Amino acid sequence: MAEPVTLRAAIGRYPHSAAVLDGTAASPILRIEDAGISPVNRAFAPMVREGRFDLSEMAIATFLMAKEAGRPLVLLPVVMAARFQEGALLCPAESPLRGPTDIAGRRVGVRAYSQTTGMWLRGALADAGVPPGAVRWVTFEDAHEPGYRDPPWAERAPAGSDMLAMLRGGALDAAVFGNDLPQGEPLRTVFPDPGAAAKTFRTAHGFVPVNHLLVLRRDVAAAHPEIAPEIVRLLGGRTPPGGRAGLAPALLLAARLCADQGLTRRALNLDEIWDGTPLTVP
Structure with missing residues (x-):
């Protein structure tokens, strides 16, 4: 054998x-x-x-x-x-953002523009009427594919910046986090009811x-x-x-x-x- x-x-x-x-x-x-x-x-x-x-x-x-x-x-x-992604888009608890449509014109942090969680969330935002270019995406690292360059509606955070610290300090209006959501922080989801948003996605598309x-x-x-x-x-x-x-x-x-x-x-x-x-x- x-x-x-x-x-x-x-x-x-x-x-x-x-x-x-x-x-x-x-x-x-x-x-x-x-x-x-x-x-x-x-x-x-x-x-x-x-x-x-x-x-x-x-x-x-x-x-x-x-x-x-x-x-x-x-x-x-x-x-x-x-997983469903809506619970990964967070803003400060006292933020004036009341739903995904309020993201238009705001500064939103994401580890990399190419991050898959960000890709799915931008799709959900587009379904809500906010196309990718209507948001200023602030990134912290390059894509895994080295030939890729971020689109004009994305900008790089200053070297050494921390996304959570920028969110705390008001330099970002919201941020996309991965599996490890910040614990013990005064943050909430931009989507008012992530569970309902997940059900809407599954009804529309039939998958997680x-x-x-x-x-x-x-x-x-x-x-x-x-x-x-x-x-x-x-x-x-x-x-x-x-x-x-x-x-x-x-x-x-x-x-x-x-x-x-x-x-x-x-x-x-x-x-x-x-x-x-x-x-x-x-």
């Missing part, structure tokens, strides 16, 4: 991935070697720019930007992280917004097409049913939003998004 293929992987620890990372969910044809990257978003830039890992978690906006740029990455239909997926290096996928379905089996615990077809609505909306917001030049289609994914993956 052939030796299992060993993949050096940058994957976050979640309920559906812990057993794989611990080695208790075993495979006869595949071994996952944990690269130990924490938080996992630190893996995105080196994966995009130099293909540092065989297998990596990756934010959906980062992947779409990298795919358009011709990076040798292939997508697997595996959702690693997904996808934050992170899995990608393989193209050379690894081509050399070992048999391992892709095994990765999906081992790590597909957050994935909608139906494989590629089940993910199509989220991918197509994300591709459209990336184009609308200036993250990509145009919306990639599904054939382009899945280019290079082994045919063994349904």
Whole structure:
């Protein structure tokens, strides 16, 4: 029997991935070697720019930007992280902002303009009547895709600035935070009822917004097409049913939003998004 293929992987620890990372969910044809990257978003830039890992978690906006740029990455239909985003847009508790439409003309901080949480939130704001260019987006770092430049309606915060401190001090009217929301701060959500906004999104689109997926290096996928379905089996615990077809609505909306917001030049289609994914993956 052939030796299992060993993949050096940058994957976050979640309920559906812990057993794989611990080695208790075993495979006869595949071994996952944990690269130990924490938080996992630190893996995105080196994966995009130099293909540092065989297998990596990756934010959906980062992947779409990298795919358009011709990076040798292939997508697997595996959702690693997904959540509704409206609770991540925060403002001071005493802010005059009373809802998403009040964001127009304001200064909103975001780690990077390309951050996936920001991409989904800008889509929600656009649905409320506030297009991306109606807000002054203040960024703190570059995109993971090195060839990308922020659009004219984004500006870089002064070097060494802290987003939370700027929000506290009034230099920002609101800010987009990731999974780790500030604790013990006098802040509230810009969306008055994030739960209701989430229900509205799900009714309109039928899915929970996808934050992170899995990608393989193209050379690894081509050399070992048999391992892709095994990765999906081992790590597909957050994935909608139906494989590629089940993910199509989220991918197509994300591709459209990336184009609308200036993250990509145009919306990639599904054939382009899945280019290079082994045919063994349904």
